[in-house]
Amino acid sequence: MPEVTSTRSDRLKSKGIMFLCNTTAIKDWSYFLSQILPLVNKSAGFVHQSMDRVEAVTSTMVTALEPDLSGLSASHPPLNSNHTSGLEHVFQYSYSESDLQYTDYKTPPRDSIPLPKAVLYLVMAALVVVAVAYAIVGHLVKDLVHEFVVSMASVLSQLMGQWMDVQGLLIFLCVLLLVKHLRDVLTNIMPPGPFPLPLIGNVLNIGFSDPLGSFQRIAERYGDVSTLYLGNKPCILLTGYESFKEAFVEQADVFTDRPYFPIVGKLSKGKGLIFSSGHMWRQQRRFALATLKYFGVGKKTLENSILQECRFLCDSIQTERGLPFNPQHLVTGAVANIICGLVFGHRFEYDDHKFHLMQEYLDDIFQLPISNWGRLYNHFPTLMSMLPGKHQTAFASMSELQPFLQEEIRKHKEERDPSNPRDYIDCYLDEIEKCKDSEAEFTEENLIYCVVDLFGAGTETTSNTLRWALLFMVKYPEVQEKVQSEIDQVIGQTRQPLMDDRTNLPYTYAVIHEIQRFANIITFTPPRMANKDTTVGGRLISKGVMVLPLLKSILQDKNEYSTPYEFNPAHFLDENGKFLKKDSFIPFSIGKRMCPGEQLARMELFLFFTSLMQCFTFQPLEGQTLSLKGTIGVSSGPGPFQIHAVPRKCRF
Ligand code: HEM
Numbered sequence: 001m002p003e004v005t006s007t008r009s010d011r012l013k014s015k016g017i018m019f020l021c022n023t024t025a026i027k028d029w030s031y032f033l034s035q036i037l038p039l040v041n042k043s044a045g046f047v048h049q050s051m052d053r054v055e056a057v058t059s060t061m062v063t064a065l066e067p068d069l070s071g072l073s074a075s076h077p078p079l080n081s082n083h084t085s086g087l088e089h090v091f092q093y094s095y096s097e098s099d100l101q102y103t104d105y106k107t108p109p110r111d112s113i114p115l116p117k118a119v120l121y122l123v124m125a126a127l128v129v130v131a132v133a134y135a136i137v138g139h140l141v142k143d144l145v146h147e148f149v150v151s152m153a154s155v156l157s158q159l160m161g162q163w164m165d166v167q168g169l170l171i172f173l174c175v176l177l178l179v180k181h182l183r184d185v186l187t188n189i190m191p192p193g194p195f196p197l198p199l200i201g202n203v204l205n206i207g208f209s210d211p212l213g214s215f216q217r218i219a220e221r222y223g224d225v226s227t228l229y230l231g232n233k234p235c236i237l238l239t240g241y242e243s244f245k246e247a248f249v250e251q252a253d254v255f256t257d258r259p260y261f262p263i264v265g266k267l268s269k270g271k272g273l274i275f276s277s278g279h280m281w282r283q284q285r286r287f288a289l290a291t292l293k294y295f296g297v298g299k300k301t302l303e304n305s306i307l308q309e310c311r312f313l314c315d316s317i318q319t320e321r322g323l324p325f326n327p328q329h330l331v332t333g334a335v336a337n338i339i340c341g342l343v344f345g346h347r348f349e350y351d352d353h354k355f356h357l358m359q360e361y362l363d364d365i366f367q368l369p370i371s372n373w374g375r376l377y378n379h380f381p382t383l384m385s386m387l388p389g390k391h392q393t394a395f396a397s398m399s400e401l402q403p404f405l406q407e408e409i410r411k412h413k414e415e416r417d418p419s420n421p422r423d424y425i426d427c428y429l430d431e432i433e434k435c436k437d438s439e440a441e442f443t444e445e446n447l448i449y450c451v452v453d454l455f456g457a458g459t460e461t462t463s464n465t466l467r468w469a470l471l472f473m474v475k476y477p478e479v480q481e482k483v484q485s486e487i488d489q490v491i492g493q494t495r496q497p498l499m500d501d502r503t504n505l506p507y508t509y510a511v512i513h514e515i516q517r518f519a520n521i522i523t524f525t526p527p528r529m530a531n532k533d534t535t536v537g538g539r540l541i542s543k544g545v546m547v548l549p550l551l552k553s554i555l556q557d558k559n560e561y562s563t564p565y566e567f568n569p570a571h572f573l574d575e576n577g578k579f580l581k582k583d584s585f586i587p588f589s590i591g592k593r594m595c596p597g598e599q600l601a602r603m604e605l606f607l608f609f610t611s612l613m614q615c616f617t618f619q620p621l622e623g624q625t626l627s628l629k630g631t632i633g634v635s636s637g638p639g640p641f642q643i644h645a646v647p648r649k650c651r652f
Pocket residue numbers: 273274275285453454457458459461462465521522525526587588589590592593594595596597598600601
């Protein structure tokens with residue numbers, strides 16, 4: 001028996017079920033299941049299958065246990081199929097997972113609480129944008145932001161209800177921002193620099209009272225290649241002649257591109273000469289250099305037209321009859337006329353209304369990129385394009401200037417003789433016809449942007465330098481006297497100065513260099529960008545990061561100049577009084593992007609300055625203290641000032 005029981009038991013086990021019970025209990029259990037399961041499992045849909053299986057199992061067991069029934073029946077009451085007393089018996093069973101009927105059954109999910117994720121993200125993004133705007137625009141958008149925050153708060157509290165309060169959300173956002181900022185700063189392998197704050201970067205390190213001094217202090221502390229954060233964007237501050245040389249000369253092809261700014265996109269669509277990049281810039285620059293050379297930059301033809309303009313300028317100053325006057329208008333007119341001659345083939349009278357308007361428009365356009373309005377536009381182009389401000393004035397000036405230039409182009413098209421180009425526009429129209437390279441973009445539209453760039457880069461720079469020259473001569477009369485006596489000795493009073501006189505005028509030439517060095521009109525050259533990861537001074541400059549070249553630092557290098565913060569022509573003279581050339585004197589920058597107008601500017605500076613010194617003695621007004629503080633602009637000029645121009649005895 002035990003043997004048989006054990007075999008049956010094994011058989012049952014192999015079926016997955018083992019019963020230790022008596023047959024009455026099994027029959028009652030069978031009956032119970034047959035009654036209950038249909039009710040319980042109705043919804044599961046497998047009642048019949050289960051029942052069949054259970055009944056089959058039960059009857060198998062009954063059959064298997066049949067020999068025991070006779071023995072057991074004597075001591076137990078007869079089995080009643082309607083009786084449930086079988087349940088009173090204890091029974092045990094074990095089972096295999098694979099035989100379970102309910103494995104597919106899953107508890108239905110509870111009703112989920114849908115989170116408005118998209119809304120939440122949108123709100124978070126909006127808050128970050130508003131926080132940036134608030135930090136930068138300050139008072140300008142303070143009220144707007146306040147109202148926005150209040151209404152956002154009510155919207156948020158409605159959205160979030162009891163779930164999360166607004167303060168909690170703001171704190172959460174700040175923490176999130178801080179963590180992201182720390183991660184960005186710490187994981188960025190950048191040259192050293194002051195630690196940036198979230199959103200505003202190093203604005204506080206740069207400060208507002210003396211931003212230029214701050215850049216120099218940062219360079220002194222962190223070296224010639226350091227990192228600064230303008231807002232949340234890192235950029236490289238490059239200082240020192242050796243770093244400039246390593247980046248812009250030794251790696252000339254790596255550092256030729258300019259980074260993109262929305263303001264440039266809006267003003268010139270990234271075309272023209274100054275802010276363009278890549279193949280198009282290369283072709284436009286090549287053409288500009290060749291054309292300037294063709295029209296005699298560095299040759300007699302151009303020298304003669306500059307000398308003619310010198311006479312117009314001196315005649316106009318003569319009409320002031322030694323009375324106080326502001327030289328700005330006349331000097332700017334004279335310099336602008338040199339570019340007009342090269343580009344349009346004619347000059348304007350100094351009081352020509354159109355000429356004035358053109359200069360005003362150019363002024364508006366070229367002041368914008370470095371003004372606060374320009375910076376705001378670069379950060380929030382969409383928002384700023386809807387708001388009033390000086391950026392809108394500059395955009396309007398560009399729109400006004402375009403028809404003026406289109407009219408010049410139209411006239412040139414009508415009158416030009418392709419075999420005998422008269423000026424830049426004629427040559428460019430020729431190139432439009434000839435050039436097969438569509439990516440070089442020789443188009444009438446690009447011609448307009450190139451002309452704007454030639455005027456913008458070529459007028460204010462040279463006229464600011466000449467105005468500084470007059471101011472320094474008034475401020476340092478002993479220098480003016482020495483220059484005049486050298487000119488009197490070498491050239492005399494009966495002829496105009498010529499470029500060939502340069503070598504015989506070492507003191508005058510040294511003074512012109514010192515004027516450029518001390519005036520230091522271009523603090524930063526327009527930004528550059530590396531087109532691949534590279535190093536300068538052993539420090540990594542990553543591809544695409546903006547590089548800010550601080551030109552000012554080079555012209556005030558105390559290793560190069562004995563008294564860098566004083567006006568001292570001896571910086572460019574040797575012990576024998578001969579002119580001393582210095583490699584690190586780079587007011588026109590260096591490398592492939594250096595000023596293409598350098599030669600023209602040098603001619604203008606020499607001829608205008610010596611002509612003015614030959615014809616006039618410049619003096620201050622009585623009791624007047626002239627300020628040497630420069631204006632902030634693409635190129636920095638002196639503030640408006642008045643002087644006397646006392647005529648000397650010129651006879652030509
Ligand atoms: C005292 C006078 C001038 C100074 C100090 C000066 C200085 C500079 C400097 C520092 C640059 C930036 C170079 C760089 O990115 O590394 C530049 C660019 C430029 N300058 Fe001048 N410049 C003067 C006069 C002129 C004149 C007369 C012209 C007109 C032909 C001119 C046309 C340009 C142009 C078109 C560029 C842009 C070049 C480019 O991005 O490829 N500049 N100048």
